[in-house]
Amino acid sequence: MRMQLMRYVYLAVCTMLVQFIVFKYFYPFPNFMQDSYNYLRSAAEQVDANMWPVGYAKLILFVGVFTHADTVLVFVQYCLYHICALYFFFTVLELTIVRRWTRRIIFALLFLNPAILYLSNYITSDVYFIGISLVWMAQLFRLVYQPSRWLLAAHLFVLLLAYTVRYHALIYPIVSMTVIVFCAFSVRLKIASGLLMVSMIGSFMLYTTAANQRVTGTRQFSAFSGWQMASNAVYAYAHMPRRPVLDVPEQFTGVHARVTHYLDSLQQVPASQRPDGKPIMAFYLWDAWSPLQPVPGAVNIADNSACLREMAAVAPLYNDYGKYLISQYPVAYFRYYLLPNFFQYAYPPAENLAVYNDNRDTVWPIAQAWFNYPSNKVYTRSDLRELQLFELYPALMLVVILFFIAGWIAYYRVGGPSFADIKFRSALRIGTFYWIVHYGFSVLASPVVLRYQLLNMVLGAVFGVMLWEVCREGKRHQSLVL
Structure with missing residues (x-):
């Protein structure tokens, strides 16, 4: 089994390098949008508060300690995503018996997704946040069937990290605390972890509020x-x-x-x-x-x-x-x-996602200064026709949702909860609960766009594939009983 997992590690590394090298040949410069320049300015001025959380700006600043080469920054965030996705991938394989083709489909969804590759070339927090979220989700699965204090402590750290990167993480403590309540921890440890979570996030909010007052002159969290x-x-x-x-x-x-x-x-x-x-x-x-x-x-x-x-x-x-x-x-x-x-x-x-550099051939002064460009001009070796692929992704998101819902229905029709592995049942409930909470929060909070939905698209597709795999196993089980 260990040799099989190592093959996936080698395959992930090889596909990552090949995709990155080919992609950067056609796109020598990163992709910029309005958000990008705000993050770059936050990094350049080393501020601790801005319109968005500054966690991603701190990543830019950290990479900038070693080099301001844009290709290195893009590679780092692409590599971080792959590390996080591997952790999620191996966690999913532990949930139930997964056949070869199902494993390959899940691998492709995580590591051969064109949207992830193109999003990694953006100077934004999106792919960084997706990677952190995959680790956060995988830790929730493991906390149910493999509870340990070290894992719980790591989970709280990842939760705080996500909170510093994207405001969508506001719902993460709700999901985490709900899951921890049902974990095999003592009541004392559950209460302690809840208080620690509240104190960590509360301290971050107080610090950010004070930083906002210093930076913008107005005392507020966001x-x-x-x-x-x-x-x-x-x-x-x-x-x-x-x-x-x-x-x-x-x-x-x-x-x-x-x-x-x-x-x-x-x-x-x-x-x-x-x-x-x-x-x-x-x-x-x-x-x-x-x-x-x-x-x-x-x-x-x-x-x-x-x-x-x-x-x-x-x-x-x-x-x-x-x-x-x-x-x-x-x-x-x-x-x-x-x-x-x-x-x-x-x-x-x-x-x-469907355009490059907001359809411009120049970048703003902050990008030119940070990345040491000789001029404000950028270019690609691509004719950009492949970006039309992302116009199909909205329809793909709808298909994934229907596929996931249909899988749920089929899962109950074959009596899945009665024979499916308890680890899979728990993970399915966690993933579904997260999706419901995220749906409500996203609709209430801000206009929904594709790059905010890529994590949910991946989760829905992964669980949809696994649900149909379990249903197939359930039908075989029923035929043996009859």
Whole structure:
């Protein structure tokens, strides 16, 4: 068995190197989006707080201690993903008896996925967060059937690490604590781990709040959450067929006047040409001409510390304004934002994955400075036609969801819980619980896009394949009994 596992390690290393070398020939430069420049500026200025968590910026800074070569940074995050995916892969193989072809399919999903390769070339936290999340999920599986204090301590560390990289990790403590409650630990250890988890995350939040005050001048844990709340609310408000005159409280008069003036100007724009059209995107949060921007049309906020300080200053007000709009029009908010985003979760737009460098041939000054480029020009040796592949991924996500649900139904129809390995049953419940919680959080929190869904796509496909494998075994078991 050990020799078989080592073969997979060698195969993963070889496929990683081949894919990386071929890919970097066609894409000598990394892929940049608006988020990328914010992370690079956070690393360059060594700040401990920003619009997003700074965990990924710290990874950039760590690699920068040794070299500022962009290829090294891309390789490091691609390599980190492979290490994490191998841990997840070997954990999954321990859950139940997995046949050769099933193992190969799972391996391909984890290590030969084009989306992971292309996402690894982005200067963003996405693939780093996916890798951490795979380890976090695998540790949850192991805690149920292989509980140990060392594993629990490692899990708490990984949980905190995920929390520093992406705000989507806000749901991870809920899932972790629920699983730990059912693990074979003493009540005292469960309580202690819960208190330690709360204290770790609480300390991080307090530290980040204080850092935000030093960096932006406003004391808050995240300026991003206030802006996201306002952006979501304004999106729903903008798509109401009729908007009655709203007598807003005095503190909202300024921002509401800008919003209504902007929305009135959109009345002359055909629905198909509206900048805030479908699919749902964070237009009102990031577009330079959004009425929420303190200085509409200003230098792009992701590379402008002055603009970010202004955004942070109004974030508490925007948080209250967003909640106020939702409270005034809850039905419209459900109809024009929550419901479309609910379906968008199952069919997420490809967004940045389907383009290279935001369709530009230049990068911003912070990228040129950090990576020591001789000029701001970037290029590829590819004609970019292969990026059309990612336009198929939204449909693939829908197929994965239906495949997973169908597997669940078939699993119960053959009486899977009565004969399946207890390790698999526990992992399936954990994975399903995570997906349900993540679904609700994602729909409520922000517009769903493909790169946020790749982890769930992988999990759904892996468990879907394993469910059908168990169902096949169940039918064989039933035929032997008869």
